[in-house]
Amino acid sequence: MKEKIISIIDKMEGSLLGIGIDDSNMLDKIEENEKIDLCYILSNGNKTDKKFKLFKKGKNKTVNIRKLKKHFKKKSIDNIVCDYEVIKKHIRSFQSGSVYVNRGKLYIYGNIKDLKNLEKRYKRYTDEVILEKNTRSFLLIVDNSKTKNNIVKDNIYRISDLFNDVLDFLTELLAN
Numbered sequence: 472m473k474e475k476i477i478s479i480i481d482k483m484e485g486s487l488l489g490i491g492i493d494d495s496n497m498l499d500k501i502e503e504n505e506k507i508d509l510c511y512i513l514s515n516g517n518k519t520d521k522k523f524k525l526f527k528k529g530k531n532k533t534v535n536i537r538k539l540k541k542h543f544k545k546k547s548i549d550n551i552v553c554d555y556e557v558i559k560k561h562i563r564s565f566q567s568g569s570v571y572v573n574r575g576k577l578y579i580y581g582n583i584k585d586l587k588n589l590e591k592r593y594k595r596y597t598d599e600v601i602l603e604k605n606t607r608s609f610l611l612i613v614d615n616s617k618t619k620n621n622i623v624k625d626n627i628y629r630i631s632d633l634f635n636d637v638l639d640f641l642t643e644l645l646a647n
Contacts, residue, residue: 472580472608473497476552479578483507485549488572491557511548539568546574555581555589562589563632567625570596570618577613586611588635595628596620 473494480487480500486509492498501510551573558565558579569577579589586609590602599614 472603472605472610475603475610476578476580480504480552483550485575486510486547488543488548488551489513489553490551491554492552497552539565539572543572545571548572549575551577553577553579555579555586563629563636566592567620567629570615570620573615575614575616577615579611579613581609583607583609592628592632
């Protein structure tokens with residue numbers, strides 16, 4: 472899947488928000504792509520080139536994944552590429568934030584064992600969700616160009632997801 476993501480990054484245009492991208496090949500492809508004019512990388516890796524600025528007021532400013540709406544304007548990012556391992560514990564708030572911020576495509580990649588109800592949760596916002604799997608990893612592509620979100624709808628989804636996660640936890644606890 473890493474090769475597929477690298478080929479996708481090679482074709483990207485506009486702005487890019489990368490969350491948890493620590494692979495040097497991906498970062499090099501982002502740097503080589505001349506069509507990406509603005510790039511935000513939220514990860515632990517240190518890259519000091521001009522293209523990888525986070526914000527105007529400082530390079531080491533941290534952004535909470537749960538508060539993407541606070542730092543970015545509505546529909547201001549063309550592409551989002553993120554590692555599921557990084558956003559896994561904040562997935563309920565990341566879903567509404569990514570739909571709010573993104574005006575293009577969202578790419579989520581990770582291990583296949585972590586894939587759980589992710590496709591179903593994004594299909595509530597749009598029908599244009601593609602899930603590609605192989606034996607060890609997955610790639611979820613969500614087209615957010617036609618999505619519209621609402622505060623009430625986001626809160627209802629967040630509460631229902633919390634309720635489902637609690638039920639899943641309780642069933643696993645009782646089954647073991």
